[in-house]
Amino acid sequence: MKIYWVCLQNTYNKRKENLPQGFEIIFISPQGSNNHSEKNRFCVVESERFDDEAIRTAIELKGVLFCENLQINSLNFSLVEHLALSGIPVFWLMSDLVKFLEIIGKNNKNFVNFIVNLFPNSNGDFSHAFKVGELSELIARKLGCDEVSVYCIRTAGILHDVGKFYLPHSFLNSPKRLTDLEKRFVSLHTVHGVNFVKEYLFPLSDTELYRVILDVVQNHHERLDGSGYRKGLTARDISIASKIVSVTDVYSALMCDRPYRTACDKDLALSYIQNKTPQWFDSDVVKVLIEVEKEKKKFKTFSEECYVRQRT
CATH class of the missing domain: 1.10.3210.10 (Hypothetical protein af1432)
Known part of the structure; x- marks a missing residue:
């Protein structure tokens, strides 16, 4: 299963130096015109707000991780992969996501x-x-x-x-x-x-x-x-x-x-x-x-x- 980072071009330009290995980039237009129908795709989506396009993406895809105020370089790839395999959309503030991944890592x-x-x-x-x-x-x-x-x-x-x-x-x-x-x-x-x-x-x-x-x-x-x-x-x-x-x-x-x-x-x-x-x-x-x-x-x-x- 590939894991994608979905982002706007200008966001990528700001963050590309910190992108960890293992993530593949998908660029999304401001109008959200991209096709998100590919199966077995897990997307890490950076978004400041959750509009209708984001909601439709979450409903249509098997696995989506939307993060508000996302700092992509702080994500642990192996733990994101663990979330991806669960096949469910996930929405988190970054602070809560980090806490969640820490707990999973400890097998609580x-x-x-x-x-x-x-x-x-x-x-x-x-x-x-x-x-x-x-x-x-x-x-x-x-x-x-x-x-x-x-x-x-x-x-x-x-x-x-x-x-x-x-x-x-x-x-x-x-x-x-x-x-x-x-x-x-x-x-x-x-x-x-x-x-x-x-x-x-x-x-x-x-x-x-x-x-x-x-x-x-x-x-x-x-x-x-x-x-x-x-x-x-x-x-x-x-x-x-x-x-x-x-x-x-x-x-x-x-x-x-x-x-x-x-x-x-x-x-x-x-x-x-x-x-x-x-x-x-x-x-x-x-x-x-x-x-x-x-x-x-x-x-x-x-x-x-x-x-x-x-x-x-």
């Missing part, structure tokens, strides 16, 4: 720490992921799942959006609403997530934990009425783990600030979830979510009363 098998080290704290995904995991655990336990299943569902909740590591941060943090093409591109994070799980969690492949993580990463955007993605599954084909995480993911996301909107309060988020039940969400899961939130509110009130008594 502790995937929870692996994920924690990679979460881009700047866009709130770290907090959201653990909130989804925590809520999913509480709901699973109240629904009567055994402790092994509860642990698996909690971990899967934390990792549900792992595929977003393969999307550009500047793209995800854009303050504008997504176009249809951009939405299609973002929906690919479930595919990238599945590839990630198969590639890096393979040592766990004969465990229940692996199966639940794979299921949730792939299906947490499915909806009971078949309107979700990527397979359009209906209620009977969606596991309880994915039903739980689909609810907690949306619920938590609504209460997180996003560049294009402010966070909802808890009551409004719950109201939205209830309005989409049972078309999208499982009634039993939503019922338990409401119970969990009521219990948390009661506990908070009780704790505040105890604090006041202690102070007086």
Whole structure:
């Protein structure tokens, strides 16, 4: 497999002295008129922004590594080749890419720490992921799942959006609403997530934990009425783990600030979830979510009363 550095002519003129051996140059016109259809090509693309042409390239090619603020001479060729063989588009800020390659080089098998080290704290995904995991655990336990299943569902909740590591941060943090093409591109994070799980969690492949993580990463955007993605599954084909995480993911996301909107309060988020039940969400899961939130509110009130008594 050849690995290509895709760049503009003027960029090449600035960087050609630092280009490491092993990379073959492809020049791309400002209009993006080049044909990117060649199979078994892995492209390292330098780009300051991610426009429609870049998105189409990522969708069409099997392997693309887009780097913002790329310093081509700092890439380790053997590790880039490792990424190339995984056959998935990857989007990174350079600092995160270096961190990622370092972890791969150490063969870090502790995937929870692996994920924690990679979460881009700047866009709130770290907090959201653990909130989804925590809520999913509480709901699973109240629904009567055994402790092994509860642990698996909690971990899967934390990792549900792992595929977003393969999307550009500047793209995800854009303050504008997504176009249809951009939405299609973002929906690919479930595919990238599945590839990630198969590639890096393979040592766990004969465990229940692996199966639940794979299921949730792939299906947490499915909806009971078949309107979700990527397979359009209906209620009977969606596991309880994915039903739980689909609810907690949306619920938590609504209460997180996003560049294009402010966070909802808890009551409004719950109201939205209830309005989409049972078309999208499982009634039993939503019922338990409401119970969990009521219990948390009661506990908070009780704790505040105890604090006041202690102070007086």
